[in-house]
Amino acid sequence: MDTCIICHKEVKAVSRTVLSEKGAEGIRNASKERNEALSCNTGDVVHKNCRRDFTDKRRILTAKRHFSGQQNTNQPELRSSSTFDYKSHCLFCSKGAKYNKLKRGYDVFAVRTIEFQKTILQICERRNDSWGDQVKGRINAVNDLHAADCIYxxxxxxxxxxxKNMPVLRSLNEPTPKKNCMLGRPAEENRLQAFQKTIQFLEENDDEQITISDLVRKMSEFCDEPFSAVYMKKKILEKYGDNIIITSINGKPDVVTLRYTARYILHNFFETSSNGVYRDKDAVIKAAANIIRSDIKAMETSKQAYPTATSVQSLSSNLGLPPLLNYISSSYRFYRKEGRP
Structure with missing residues (x-):
């Protein structure tokens, strides 16, 4: 199935045009005049009408005037209204974003791998909504997000x-809006409510690598005066105690990871059993899986080296496995050795 590089929709045979070298050059020139980032090559497929409208001089002038009048507004910076710069605009929301290798903002990151691009394209298909279409269009406009220095x-x-829906973020040049704190309530009470919402966000997104800075920014969405990074870290530790780990992972400072201890998991398991709830073998396996998952999250790992097949099969190497997983593995080998099923 061929897809038009201009509108990103399916091209049927009756309206199909294959670009020659001259045709591709004409679309690239029109893209520059429109202040857009459309990439095309000889052999690409387009709709006849899309090509005609995209290269039409009058439509190009209209697009230029529209861009001049809208470039300072708060509307999403799409190809049809203004220039999208992969180096200074978020891939997802198209708002302005600032990335610095030495000192970055609260949550601005650069695309590092081609796997990120492939994963996001798959999610675009699963979402099948307008936001997914916008992101897919930006990705398809370049061959390699990493090479384009794309940020998000x-x-x-x-x-x-x-x-979820697109979050409401401010562009770098927008004034700071007033938060929806309830009038008449003490400021500290509002901050505590905002902190509780931030905690809820953390627990709902536990599988993501969320940093203390991310939580500070999230809290700023709920009140005018969020906690500082130092105080946020202190409050997180006070709330979760030993059930949370704050460490550096893959170069990210202060990554927050929830870690429910075996004692905590087993306490909940037996507490539910004592209340008369029937516990079958699936519930026992689930509790064991939660303990193993918790142990894995607490381990220090490195993505710089991958173990060989020999080391994976080695008993001495497996001693570094999470305790419960190591116990299950050892028990299985013992039963097989004894000739048990």
Whole structure:
């Protein structure tokens, strides 16, 4: 199935045009005049009407005037209304974002791998909504997001991946809006309510690598005066105690990971059993899986090296496995050795 590089829709045979070298050059020139980032090559397929409208001089002038009048507004910066710069605009929300390798903002990251691009395209298909279409259009406009120095907000990334709506973020040049804090309530009470909402966000997105800075930014969406990074870290530790780990992972400072201890998991398991709830073998396996998952999250790992097949099969190497997983593995080998099924 061929897809038009201009509108990103299916091209049927009756309206199909294959671009020659001259045709591709004409579309590239029109893209530059429109202040857009459309990429095309000889052999690409387009609709006849899309090509005609995209290269029409009068429509190009209209697009230029529209761009001049709208470039300072708060509307999403799409190809049809203004220039999208992969180096300074979020891939997901198209708002302005600032990335600095030495000192970045709260949650601005750069695309590092081609796997990220493939994953987001798959999520675009699953979402099948207007936001997914916008992101897909931006990705298809370039061959390699990493080569284009593309950046994104982690908040937007999490919302997009978890099938939520686009978060409301401010552009870098927009004035700071007033938060919807309830009038008449003490400021500290409002901050505590905002903190509880931030905690809820953390627990709902536990599988993501969320940092203390991400939580500070999230809290700023709920009140005018969020906690500082230092105080946020302190409050997180006070709330969860030993059930949370704050460490550096893959170069990210202060990554927050919930870790429910075996004692906590087993306490909930037996507490539910004592209340008369029937516990079958699936519930026991689920509790064991939660303990193993918790142990894995607490381990220090490295993505720089991958173990060989020999080391994976080695008993001494497996001693570094999570305790319960190591016990299950050892028990299985013992039963097989004894000739048990």
């Amino acid at each position: 907000h982690q908040t937007c990334n999490v919302s997009f991946r978890t099938m």
